[in-house]
Amino acid sequence: MSRQQLADALGVNPQTVGYVERGDYNPSLELALRISEVFNLPIEAIFSRRPFKPLSEELYGRRSPQEAESG
Amino acid sequence: MTLSKSPDQTDASGARQDSQLWRRQRIVAMYAGYAALYGEILIHEHAARSWPAWLQASLWLLFAVTVLIILLTWGWLLSGAVRYGFGPGKPRRTGLAALRALKAQGRSASEVRAMVLPPPDERQQAVRYRAQAIAYQVSAAVVIAGALYGLLAGFFVPQLWLPHTPADLVPIAGALFLLYSTLPFAVVAWTEPDTPSQDGEGINDDQ
Numbered sequence: 001m002s003r004q005q006l007a008d009a010l011g012v013n014p015q016t017v018g019y020v021e022r023g024d025y026n027p028s029l030e031l032a033l034r035i036s037e038v039f040n041l042p043i044e045a046i047f048s049r050r051p052f053k054p055l056s057e058e059l060y061g062r063r064s065p066q067e068a069e070s071g
Numbered sequence: 072m073t074l075s076k077s078p079d080q081t082d083a084s085g086a087r088q089d090s091q092l093w094r095r096q097r098i099v100a101m102y103a104g105y106a107a108l109y110g111e112i113l114i115h116e117h118a119a120r121s122w123p124a125w126l127q128a129s130l131w132l133l134f135a136v137t138v139l140i141i142l143l144t145w146g147w148l149l150s151g152a153v154r155y156g157f158g159p160g161k162p163r164r165t166g167l168a169a170l171r172a173l174k175a176q177g178r179s180a181s182e183v184r185a186m187v188l189p190p191p192d193e194r195q196q197a198v199r200y201r202a203q204a205i206a207y208q209v210s211a212a213v214v215i216a217g218a219l220y221g222l223l224a225g226f227f228v229p230q231l232w233l234p235h236t237p238a239d240l241v242p243i244a245g246a247l248f249l250l251y252s253t254l255p256f257a258v259v260a261w262t263e264p265d266t267p268s269q270d271g272e273g274i275n276d277d278q
Binding site for chain 2 (some may be wrong): 004022025028030
């Protein structure tokens with residue numbers, strides 16, 4: 001899904017989607033719920049107060065070689 | 072708050088067409104240009120009358136370049152491209168046939184306008200309110216400082232300079248016009264982070 005398509009689905013400016021994606025703008029609860037509806041995912045799967053772990057680590061408990069090296 | 076995205080998915084920060092630094096440079100150029108213009112006027116009024124003709128012509132050339140810089144940066148600042156939160160951004164492309172079809176459906180002009188130029192979203196409204204609040208605070212500070220200076224110079228310290236002639240008043244009026252016509256836009260353009268790239272990296276469906 002492109003940024004423009006998501007913006008159209010949410011009824012916001014594409015720039016706003018970009019700012020949310022980058023963490024420069026915290027959306028309102030209303031917008032966050034609309035995003036979770038569009039992706040059909042629970043809100044905690046889309047937003048978190050901490051950076052998300054890589055998908056491989058989430059699913060299989062693996063760490064990337066870079067992370068393993070850094071400890 | 073972090074939006075879930077793949078760790079491989081990076082921001083395209085290398086190719087910003089409208090970076091914060093670039094915007095700030097132009098805002099500084101506009102206000103510094105006005106200060107330079109005022110200086111040039113003072114030089115012309117008080118010193119340049121005895122200068123040779125070629126030096127006076129150079130001053131006029133500098134004057135013209137400064138005015139051009141001010142006009143260009145002023146126009147840029149008020150244009151829709153940088154009015155984050157103040158305008159709807161790019162209007163949606165609506166062909167003449169589509170507009171005629173909307174008219175045939177009996178849509179009002181305001182409805183058509185809302186479709187072509189969508190209203191600002193929640194982020195844009197938040198940016199607008201914040202910029203207007205900051206602009207109000209700065210404006211109030213300028214007015215209060217000016218009033219206090221006027222009271223001081225008028226009643227208590229007569230040695231202080233007060234504007235009397237049109238040559239004194241015109242630059243002050245110009246500065247106030249420049250300040251009040253640009254302040255909220257300047258606040259937005261100064262504070263907004265780098266604009267996300269328009270094409271954007273897609274958001275993966277498998278997240």
